[in-house]
Amino acid sequence: MTESASPRVSTPRITVLNVQPGDPPFRLVEIDGEVVAEATSMTDVLAVAALAGIRVHDLDDPEVVRWVGGGKFHWRLR
Known part of the structure; x- marks a missing residue:
């Protein structure tokens, strides 16, 4: 199998976790596996991301941002 035929697995530097209860509700943001913000x-x-020196051109790009428990429009508890 050639390298181009193998599936590419990437780990995005930014992970946005599930919505947490609060007033207002919030999501934890991890950069490189470390929680850095709400x-x-x-x-x-x-x-x-900008403070960490990461330029994000597309929040829908799974190689840049991983959304856990809902996408970029999910900011309230279900």
């Missing part, structure tokens, strides 16, 4: 919106995720 986010209440997509804007917060972009700001945290």
Whole structure:
């Protein structure tokens, strides 16, 4: 099997975890496996990434951001 025929598995540097209870509800943001912030919106995720020196051009790119427990529009408890 050639390298190009093997599946590519990437680990995004940014992981946004499940919504947590709070006022307002928030999601924890990990960068390189370390919890670095609480986010209440997509804007917060972009700001945290920028502070870490990560440029995010597409929040839907699974090689850049991994969304756990809901996508970028999920910010409230179900």
